[in-house]
Amino acid sequence: MTQEATDARAVPTADWVSIADLHRDPFPIYRTLREEAPVHWVPAINRYLVTSYEACHIVENDQEVFSANETDSLMKRAMGHSMLRKDDPEHQADRKSYGSVLRPKAIKQTWDAIFRNNSDKFLARLKAEGPGADLIWEYAAPYAAENLRQIMGFHNASQEDMQRWSQTMIDGTGNYADDPEVWAKSEKSSAEVDAAIDEILPRLRKNPDSSLLAGLASMPIPLDAIRANMKMTIGGGLNEPRDVLGVAVWALLSNRGQLDQVTAEPALFPTVFEESVRWIAPIGMYPRETTRNTELEGMQLPAGARLGVAVGAGNRDPKVFDDPEVFDINRPKKPHLAFGGGNHFCAGAWVARASVAAIALPQLFNALPNLRLDPDQPATEAGWVFRGMTSLPVVWDQP
Amino acid sequence: MAKLSFHHNDGNVDVLDVDTGASVMRAAVTNGVPGIVGECGGNAMCATCHVYVREPYLASLPEISDDEEEMLDCTAAPRDEARSRLGCQLVLDNGLAELEVDVPDNQV
Ligand code: FES
Numbered sequence: 406m407t408q409e410a411t412d413a414r415a416v417p418t419a420d421w422v423s424i425a426d427l428h429r430d431p432f433p434i435y436r437t438l439r440e441e442a443p444v445h446w447v448p449a450i451n452r453y454l455v456t457s458y459e460a461c462h463i464v465e466n467d468q469e470v471f472s473a474n475e476t477d478s479l480m481k482r483a484m485g486h487s488m489l490r491k492d493d494p495e496h497q498a499d500r501k502s503y504g505s506v507l508r509p510k511a512i513k514q515t516w517d518a519i520f521r522n523n524s525d526k527f528l529a530r531l532k533a534e535g536p537g538a539d540l541i542w543e544y545a546a547p548y549a550a551e552n553l554r555q556i557m558g559f560h561n562a563s564q565e566d567m568q569r570w571s572q573t574m575i576d577g578t579g580n581y582a583d584d585p586e587v588w589a590k591s592e593k594s595s596a597e598v599d600a601a602i603d604e605i606l607p608r609l610r611k612n613p614d615s616s617l618l619a620g621l622a623s624m625p626i627p628l629d630a631i632r633a634n635m636k637m638t639i640g641g642g643l644n645e646p647r648d649v650l651g652v653a654v655w656a657l658l659s660n661r662g663q664l665d666q667v668t669a670e671p672a673l674f675p676t677v678f679e680e681s682v683r684w685i686a687p688i689g690m691y692p693r694e695t696t697r698n699t700e701l702e703g704m705q706l707p708a709g710a711r712l713g714v715a716v717g718a719g720n721r722d723p724k725v726f727d728d729p730e731v732f733d734i735n736r737p738k739k740p741h742l743a744f745g746g747g748n749h750f751c752a753g754a755w756v757a758r759a760s761v762a763a764i765a766l767p768q769l770f771n772a773l774p775n776l777r778l779d780p781d782q783p784a785t786e787a788g789w790v791f792r793g794m795t796s797l798p799v800v801w802d803q804p
Numbered sequence: 805m806a807k808l809s810f811h812h813n814d815g816n817v818d819v820l821d822v823d824t825g826a827s828v829m830r831a832a833v834t835n836g837v838p839g840i841v842g843e844c845g846g847n848a849m850c851a852t853c854h855v856y857v858r859e860p861y862l863a864s865l866p867e868i869s870d871d872e873e874e875m876l877d878c879t880a881a882p883r884d885e886a887r888s889r890l891g892c893q894l895v896l897d898n899g900l901a902e903l904e905v906d907v908p909d910n911q912v
């Protein structure tokens with residue numbers, strides 16, 4: 406547990422880690438780091454990188470010592486001060502304003518049918534493209550974006566807008582190089598989102614529906630908080646389902662035996678989902694900041710230390726998962742860290758499970774007989790703060 | 805102080821003396837009781853703090869809220885209509901100074 410630093414070990418420096426290598430494939434780096442210590446100072450990212458399961462878990466359950474309200478946060482600059490960068494009780498007030506829109510009952514009553522419709526629509530688009538099509542950009546991304554657009558209530562925007570907003574603002578939150586062009590694009594999207602919210606709120610106040618914005622329109626919440634939380638939701642709500650869907654399909658198509666097992670028993674799709682996010686967490690790292698001198702899993706940290714909590718690394722900790730680098734739907738079930746934990750546990754977790762595990766995956770393997778990787782165009786994946794497939798060309802048998 | 809017992813499937817029992825005001829989930833997690841995860845920190849969002857309350861204590865439990873109700877349909881181990889509850893929603897207080905629960909096989 407956390408306590409005042411006393412006989413804690415000094416944190417080693419990992420000056421050999423580069424952002425480019427992390428972006429290409431963080432997992433061998435995580436393995437090397439974790440074998441030495443649960444926390445390292447990594448000059449390239451100007452943070453203490455936390456890579457063990459235990460240390461990640463401690464951080465996310467102690468907001469008094471490990472605050473989400475980071476100083477000079479790039480996310481605050483790109484998206485405003487959302488609930489993701491607040492601690493309780495401020496966080497709790499924002500979190501409550503989302504009401505039950507993203508919870509299992511609303512999903513069953515309202516969203517399932519809409520997700521199914523959207524899946525049909527973009528499956529048709531993928532099919533029309535024909536074998537060799539890219540599953541990420543013809544199906545997973547527009548599907549996730551259209552679902553999110555409808556859940557949030559952006560009736561005055563398109564799924565393409567959602568994709569552009571999400572990507573450019575996320576690029577802003579990760580703009581450690583302070584590239585002015587990245588800021589310009591991020592600011593333009595931020596302004597577009599503000600304008601869309603300003604336009605839609607009065608309409609939804611008059612004609613309320615089941616969407617998030619309609620719920621917010623009826624509450625006494627400062628416009629600043631609505632804007633920031635909506636931008637955060639556009640970021641996380643699009644990437645996560647898109648990337649878990651892409652990774653799950655890629656993993657199954659690369660592991661024929663497990664694919665056969667799942668197609669014979671579709672009740673296993675939820676297991677595929679959980680194993681996919683354990684294996685490659687779509688949000689692989691998030692920041693925290695220490696509020697005082699402390700000790701984290703035996704490592705000494707000063708007050709004001711900026712941490713990178715690498716849940717993507719924690720999810721491959723061999724102390725918790727046997728043979729962790731391997732995708733295996735038959736491993737014993739254990740809680741993973743991909744949705745975060747404690748008060749910041751992902752509000753969209755049930756939406757992601759419903760839209761991906763219950764609808765997209767079964768529909769996809771049903772609709773495209775003998776779906777397989779395209780032997781002529783290799784799939785590619787990238788990222789470490791966010792990680793997912795950047796392309797996934799597939800082929801199938803046509804009737 | 806309240807007395808809290810966790811009965812495990814292997815026959816082991818963890819008995820805790822906990823401060824009044826603590827939830828069953830919080831007590832389990834801070835004392836390292838196996839089988840209770842509490843992923844969402846007690847927000848009735850994750851269903852990984854599922855417990856089966858033993859018969860004699862059912863009458864003294866607080867009512868099931870809407871949030872708890874929908875989450876009880878999402879538990880990894882089967883829901884027992886009469887006995888299933890979320891540990892994070894059961895706070896040990898003067899009305900509930902003693903409690904015995906069975907810990908499910910799995911939470912995820
Ligand atoms: S701790 Fe998540 S539902 Fe109880």
